[in-house]
């Protein structure tokens with residue numbers, strides 16, 4: 001694992017020293033938007049008009065951030081319009097790689113080569129997901145939360161489903177929920193796992209479990225995070241929950257409870273998993289191989305645990321939760 005400095009690859013682990021052992025995630029740097037008319041979006045520059053088969057997603061099945069984009073592509077019915085290439089689950093000294101086959105567009109073997117192709121003197125982390133423009137041969141955007149919104153809106157002219165995962169009337173609630181879930185849960189598990197001091201770990205651990213406790217209560221009253229329809233907030237939580245018992249509990253030491261110990265959270269997780277098309281986006285083999293094998297600092301012998309056994313096909317019993325709270 002490493003990063004690019006002026007377009008040169010450096011193999012190094014995250015530097016947590018400047019934050020007293022805390023893991024602080026770097027912001028994504030490519031922030032252009034695909035739009036219906038090619039005008040600039042909320043950030044970046046314009047020229048990225050929505051078109052079938054012009055854009056391509058580079059993802060890892062292991063990565064919770066990339067997973068969100070795969071889910072949105074699937075649920076909107078965009079599979080025929082946006083191709084996907086996946087990286088190898090092991091992220092080693094060259095970062096994410098295309099192995100054994102190179103990626104199909106340019107025959108490249110390493111993800112960082114796409115960053116250099118976009119910006120020859122790029123300095124920063126090399127992350128998935130990437131939304132790639134096959135016409136201009138550049139990264140459009142490498143921030144998953146923004147890619148989700150593009151798939152939901154700009155691409156809706158191509159989509160086979162008209163579901164809206166960020167409806168106007170719920171935006172304030174979705175934004176607040178996203179913020180809370182991002183800090184405490186999505187990034188919270190990484191803050192536990194990548195902490196290099198006891199204090200930093202405990203701080204993240206306590207925030208993580210108090211957030212899970214509070215969502216457990218919430219999901220005892222509401223079918224989904226913001227009421228009776230599934231929004232992007234649910235899918236953003238889902239990608240962390242689905243990895244939790246399989247990986248985070250052991251590898252990231254988030255072991256106060258498993259998700260399966262929480263009746264409402266686990267029923268909710270199963271309900272989302274059982275929605276048609278979703279299980280096809282979940283690859284436990286890549287998920288377990290990636291974390292346990294790649295992070296040598298955490299797991300030096302790279303032994304990948306065989307358990308736990310998860311029964312995600314058990315009945316979810318969520319239809320009993322009728323939404324009585326008016327969320328408007």
Ligand SMILES: N[C@@H](CCC(=O)N[C@@H](CS)C(=O)NCC(=O)O)C(=O)O
Pocket residue numbers: 001002027028062063064065066125126127128129142143144145
């Ligand atoms: N803000 C980014 C974060 C993406 C991210 O951190 N992806 C991880 C994989 S789970 C990655 O590629 N890490 C490589 C690295 O940090 O060097 C997003 O949500 O799109």
